[in-house]
Amino acid sequence: MLGSSDSLPAAKGKGRTLPCARRKAHAVLDRPPLQGWRTTDEDEVALRRWRGRTGISAVEPIELEQPIFGAFRVHSVSGSVYEVEIRSFESFTNSCSCLDHRANGLGTCKHIEGVLAVLRQGGGRTFRVAAGRGSPRVEVFLDRRGDAAPSLAWSTVGGRTAGAARRFLAPFFGSDGTLARDPKKIEALISAWRVAPASVRRGVRVSRHFAPWLDRHRRERSREEARAAFLAEVREGSAASTCCAARLLPYQREGVLHLAFGERALLADEMGLGKTIQAIAACELLARRKDIGRVLVVCPASLKAEWEEQIAGFTARAGP
Helix, strand or coil, X not given: CCCCCCCCCCEXXXXXXXXXXXXXXXXXXXXXXXXXXXXXXXXXXXHHHHHHHHCEEEEEECCCCXXXXXXXXXXXXXXXXXXXECCCCCCCCCEECCHHHHHCCCCCCHHHHXXXXXXXXXXCHHHHHHHHHCCCCEEEEXXXXXXXXXXXECCCCCCHHHHHHHHHHHHHEXXXXXXXXXXXXXXXXXXXXXXXXXXXXXXXXXXHHHHHHHHHHHHHHHHHHHHHHHHHHHHHCCCCCCCCCCCCCHHHHHHHHHHHCCCCCCCCCCCCCCHHHHHHHHHHHHHHHHCCCCCCCCCCHHHHHHHHHHHHHHCXXXXX
16 A cells, blocks of 8 residues: 555555545646647647646555556545556556546546646555556456547456456457457356456456446447337338328438437538428427427527427428
């Protein structure tokens, strides 16, 4: 366990907290210059490293038997608490439960950088040796750099534990010898790991942070299945293809499906191509298929009458 004269008070039942990085008052002058819209990935990483040194109030180890390449509970100065997993000091393969880490595509965030700074600050020779060897476990995690994808990092530690890990992971590799990216395979791997023998669980760490990625893929599958079911009903004649009185062109029907079965969808057709009628038809489809009761239309006041007329003209719905 790392320690220093300025270590934070111990958290009862959780082991002593690790020494915190410099306080904000001592690091304000180190803040990277703001770049505005010209920011680069390097600028964004530098900013998160600064925030990690100034915006973290406490870091607690969750896995006491893994004081370096383990999981940590990070307390932000804002009062929020996040969980961070450290698996490398050299590459952006660590992970955090915060939204910024999920969305930024950098592979890091201020909470990860804060933990790395704390570990480096409190480490001595033991730390340097352990950091040089790398994680003692095979790491199964979600690589958030660019498009998020399941990834695997082999441990440098050998022996029977490594052999058990390889045998356990073998069914979850693709034909190319790499970890499968199919969400269903990852779900199966997580389920199998939870009931795996102790030798496997000692040698393999499966990240805690797969859940949001798996949830997103479940939603995508659900939308794809709903769209396929609707189109099958249209082909069979048991459902109308437009859900409104207008006769839509093929590209307009595709636009309706995009809006109705998408998530945070954007329709960006040029002027005059019928975006309004596509939006109305998509809303009508949502009302019939998903019981959507109300839709909010945000538009200039001068267009309110136009929307009301088109809704009344192409659907059986009257105005307010």
